[in-house]
Amino acid sequence: xxxxxxxxxxxxxxxxxxxxxxxxxxxxxxxxxxxxxxxxxxxxxxxxxxxxxxxxxxxxxxxxxxxxxxxxxxxxxxxxxxxxxxxxxxxxxxxxxxxxxxxxxxxxxxxxxxxxxxxxxxxxxxxxxxxxxxxxxxxxxxxxxxxxxxxxxxxxxx
Amino acid sequence: xxxxxxxxxxxxxxxxxxxxxxxxxxxxxxxxxxxxxxxxxxxxxxxxxxxxxxxxxxxxxxxxxxxxxxxxxxxxxxxxxxxxxxxxxxxxxxxxxxxxxxxxxxxxxxxxxxxxxxxxxxxxxxxxxxxxxxxxxxxxxxxxxxxxxxxxxxxxxxxxxxxxxxxxxxxxxxxxxxxxxxxxxxxxxxxxxxxxxxxxxxxxxxxxxxxxxxxxxxxxxxxxxxxxxxxxxxxxxxxxxxxxxxxxxxxxxxxxxxxxxxxxxxxxxxxx
Numbered sequence: 423x424x425x426x427x428x429x430x431x432x433x434x435x436x437x438x439x440x441x442x443x444x445x446x447x448x449x450x451x452x453x454x455x456x457x458x459x460x461x462x463x464x465x466x467x468x469x470x471x472x473x474x475x476x477x478x479x480x481x482x483x484x485x486x487x488x489x490x491x492x493x494x495x496x497x498x499x500x501x502x503x504x505x506x507x508x509x510x511x512x513x514x515x516x517x518x519x520x521x522x523x524x525x526x527x528x529x530x531x532x533x534x535x536x537x538x539x540x541x542x543x544x545x546x547x548x549x550x551x552x553x554x555x556x557x558x559x560x561x562x563x564x565x566x567x568x569x570x571x572x573x574x575x576x577x578x579x580x
Numbered sequence: 581x582x583x584x585x586x587x588x589x590x591x592x593x594x595x596x597x598x599x600x601x602x603x604x605x606x607x608x609x610x611x612x613x614x615x616x617x618x619x620x621x622x623x624x625x626x627x628x629x630x631x632x633x634x635x636x637x638x639x640x641x642x643x644x645x646x647x648x649x650x651x652x653x654x655x656x657x658x659x660x661x662x663x664x665x666x667x668x669x670x671x672x673x674x675x676x677x678x679x680x681x682x683x684x685x686x687x688x689x690x691x692x693x694x695x696x697x698x699x700x701x702x703x704x705x706x707x708x709x710x711x712x713x714x715x716x717x718x719x720x721x722x723x724x725x726x727x728x729x730x731x732x733x734x735x736x737x738x739x740x741x742x743x744x745x746x747x748x749x750x751x752x753x754x755x756x757x758x759x760x761x762x763x764x765x766x767x768x769x770x771x772x773x774x775x776x777x778x779x780x781x782x783x784x785x786x787x788x789x790x791x792x793x794x795x796x797x798x799x800x801x802x803x804x805x806x807x808x809x810x811x812x813x814x815x816x817x818x819x820x821x822x823x824x825x826x827x828x829x830x831x832x833x834x835x836x837x838x839x840x841x842x843x844x845x846x847x848x849x850x851x852x
Contacts, residue, residue, distance in 0.1 A: 470591050478598050482605075493605030500598050543610050 432567070436460055444487040453556040457484055458529050459564045461499060465506035466515065477503025494539040495532075502532035516574065518565050526561030533557065684731045684845050695847040696720055698728075701747060707781045709754040709839075711740070714846065719745045725810055727849040734816045734837040735760075735804060736846055750846075753817060753836045754779035761807035762787065762817060764800050764832065774805055775832075777817065783839045784821065787832035794830070796823050802834045 440456040447453070457480050464476045481499030485492045506528050513520050533552045540546040568574050585593070607622070685697055698714040716722050726739040728750045737752040753760060756779050763772040764787065775790045787802065800820040806813030822833035 471594060474594055474598050478602060481602070491606055491609045493602045493607075493609060496605060497599055497602035500595070500602060504595050539606065543606070 433460055440487065453551055453559060454563060455484065455529060455556055455560045456563065458499070458502075458532075458560055459525070459567065461503055462506055462525055462528070462564060465503050466510040468507075470504075470507055473503050473507040474500060490540065491543055494536050494543070497539070498532040498535035501535060502528045505531065518569055521568055522561040522565040525564040526557040529560055530554065530557035681845070694850050695729075696722070696850055698722075698846050698848055700844050700846065707755075709752055709779070709783060710757075710781045711737075711752060711755060712750050712843065714748050714750055714848070715746065716848065717744045717746045717748050721850055722748045722848060723850075727811060727815070729815070729847050729849060730838045730841055730843060731845060731847070732837065732841065734818075734841075735811065736836075736838045736843060738810060739848065752779065753777070753838070754781065754783065754785055756781045759808070760811060760817065761805040762834075763803050763805045763813075764790070764796055764820065765803060766796065766800055772805075774807070777802065777834060783835060785818065785834045785836060787820075787834050788829070790830055790832060792825055792828055792830050796820055796830065796832055798823065 436456040436459055440454075443450060443452055443454050443456065461477055461480045465473045468476070477500045478496050480503075481496035482492065484495040484499065488495065506524065509528075510524065513524065515521055515524070530553050533549075533556060537546070537548055537552055541548070608620075681697065696716055698716045701713040701715050703713075704711050714722075714728075722739055722743055724739055724741060724743065728736045728738060730736050735753055737750045737755070740749050740751045742749060751757065759776045759778040761774070762777040763774055765772060773790055773794050773796065775787045777785050777787050779785045790796065798820050802817045802819060804811040804813055804815040804817060816837060818834045818836035818839075820832050821835045824831040824833070
């Protein structure tokens with residue numbers, strides 16, 4: 423019960439944090455995707471169907487916040503969710519480096535796919551901050567959240 | 581037989597379905613160069629042939645209907661105009677006839693005071709220069725032996741039997757029956773050569789019983805002498821067109837004036 427509450431609190435924190443970041447992104451100069459951390463958690467912990475559906479929903483929410491073409495992040499996050507779901511069972515998530523790499527690489531790949539869409543739809547060039555900076559920063563935040571063994575245990579990441 | 585799908589296949593199907601849904605979502609939001617979303621374009625591509633077909637059908641029906649109504653109206657107008665045209669043509673004909681009649685009557689009035697204007701009804705097809713039929717009869721006061729002149733006041737013939745209520749026969753000057761007492765006016769004003777003018781159902785009449793020594797020239801005018809007690813004297817008849825000398829007499833060929841003029845309208849002198 424306590425673990426569940428902690429989990430919910432973390433989720434609320436991440437959602438609110440993401441809202442704040444989107445609202446004040448120009449002032450804060452922060453490029454973080456906290457919703458992606460929720461997706462990572464659900465992909466690691468849940469089955470395939472839930473993971474895919476959650477990924478699609480989180481992607482659409484991201485689309486809504488980013489105010490871009492609806493469905494682009496829905497698409498890319500679905501692929502990311504699928505990858506996370508498939509890969510997470512094969513790596514040791516007790517190692518924080520792997521956690522970081524899992525988050526950063528999958529987010530980078532997801533953003534890269536989204537970037538391809540933006541290139542063809544809106545004519546935007548490759549955005550390095552979206553492919554490198556944001557994944558790295560999000561990976562760091564994600565790793566920081568699960569850095570302690572206790573948090574890992576509370577979140578039941580293993 | 582439908583094979584059960586494996587868990588991996590099921591996963592792939594779900595993944596593809598979700599991705600596909602996302603792509604559809606993207607396509608509904610992407611605005612193409614045509615300022616329409618991809619979704620709108622796809623829907624438009626599917627629907628547009630039907631729409632074009634429907635539009636063309638509606639246009640065709642509408643156009644044909646408009647044309648039909650237009651043509652029908654035009655046809656009605658055409659018929660009305662044609663009717664009006666015929667009426668006007670008839671009116672024009674009547675007015676022209678009236679003018680001609682008026683001119684004719686005015687012209688004649690200068691020469692004669694008491695006359696009836698008559699129209700030609702028919703010509704004897706066997707002897708066209710023997711007799712004609714006119715449209716006035718005893719009802720209009722036509723009597724036997726009345727003079728018939730053309731519009732220029734030149735002698736055409738006289739009324740003979742039969743005379744009906746509404747028609748009468750005219751014996752022409754050129755008729756072979758009977759004769760007219762006539763003079764030939766030569767170049768000498770005081771000299772009038774008397775003789776008998778008879779027709780032979782041709783365009784020429786013969787002036788007979790003129791002595792051979794009397795000098796007659798082609799072109800001399802022939803007028804009535806009044807000696808026949810039918811026609812009054814000095815009515816122009818025609819002119820000399822040929823002269824044939826014989827043993828004691830000479831035969832003069834005379835062409836009546838009315839031959840070269842219209843006899844559609846004539847006048848009958850009722851003044852006795």
